[in-house]
Amino acid sequence: MTPELEAFIRSLIQVVPTDELAWPEPAPATPSDRHDWELRVASLREAHNQRTLDVASAAGTLLPFSPPTAEVSVPVEGGQVTAQVYAPSGEPGPHPAVVHFHGGGFWMGDGSVLRRLDGPWCHQLAQDLNAVVINVDYRLAPEHRFPVPVEDGYAVVRWVSENSAALGVDPERVAVHGVSAGAFVAATVCLLARARSGPPIRFQALMAPAVLVDPAARYPAVSSLPGLDEAEIRRCAELLMGPEPYDPRSVSPLLAEDMSGLPDAFVATCAFDVLCADGERYAQRLSDAGVQVTARRYDAVHVIARPETDAQRYADLLSALRGALAPRPRD
Helix, strand or coil: CCHHHHHHHHHHHHHCCCCCCCCCCCCCCCHHHHHHHHHHHHHHHHHHHHHHHHHHHHHCCCCCCCCCCEEEEEEECCEEEEEEEECCCCCCCCEEEEEEECCCCCCCCCHHHHHHHHHHHHHHHHHHHCCEEEEEECCCCCCCCCCHHHHHHHHHHHHHHHCHHHHCEEEEEEEEEEECHHHHHHHHHHHHHHHCCCCCCCEEEEECCCCCCCCCCCCCCCCCCCCCCHHHHHHHHHHHHCCCCCCHHHCCHHHCCCCCCCCEEEEEEEEECCCHHHHHHHHHHHHHCCCCEEEEEEEEECCCECHHHHHHHHHHHHHHHHHHHCCCCCC
16 A cells, blocks of 8 residues: 555544444344334434544545536335436537446435435536436445345436436436445346346446345455454445355356446456456456456555545546547437
């Protein structure tokens, strides 16, 4: 780890508690315990969400709050999910669209984090890219196990395509963007869209992607400092999948049999992140299958970087999205 990054992480440790928060069980002990279990999951989720906000505040990545242009309900299997829509100011559309999936280990990142951390970022992206950005509050594990989160993501992308005129969106210029577990959702949505012949997705942008869900995978420590580790990855996977055995090949984008025909990609990994190698393997597999890929590795731990590195990462993302979502002759 570079001395500059280590000093930055140590400065965060001084102001944000590093004590380990409790985690929920992946399932209630008995069906009759479900209500109490759901209350405990919600309480623990809020505590973890607050820790995320504390880290973001200390790291200087919290942008001024910006309310969404609109909040919408999107029909999904078994109910509906909400999404915040951020439209660019100025000229009318149709604009490109970016569907954003938050991170949070498959079970966190909703509520206050979604609106306070992801929301302002989506607003800034909408203005800088001159695009409509949709911030998706997909349903979370462990109450909603795989494949519910990714099916929610697919349903929202399909809804954007079907309602493109009302949203001021060009349905041929839609990208998906995800961070960590959200990148898992984004990558899987691309696989679903290919398998189901639509809706069209032009580009996928994946930040610190979690693309492998496999209880046999090993993640050696990359630093002695607190951060994402193998034990936490296993906990997140168990919350997503439940305690029953499963085939990682049926879940993990990294293990997809065929990568051909997937959208072009921007893959950003963090050099001091246990998920770095998985993300870079995914980028290489896409490239080997003929997909145009821009891969960048940043001086960062999982998701967290110094402000100047974070600014460069955002600039690179913006450049990749502008190039990918520019109008083409057939548009």
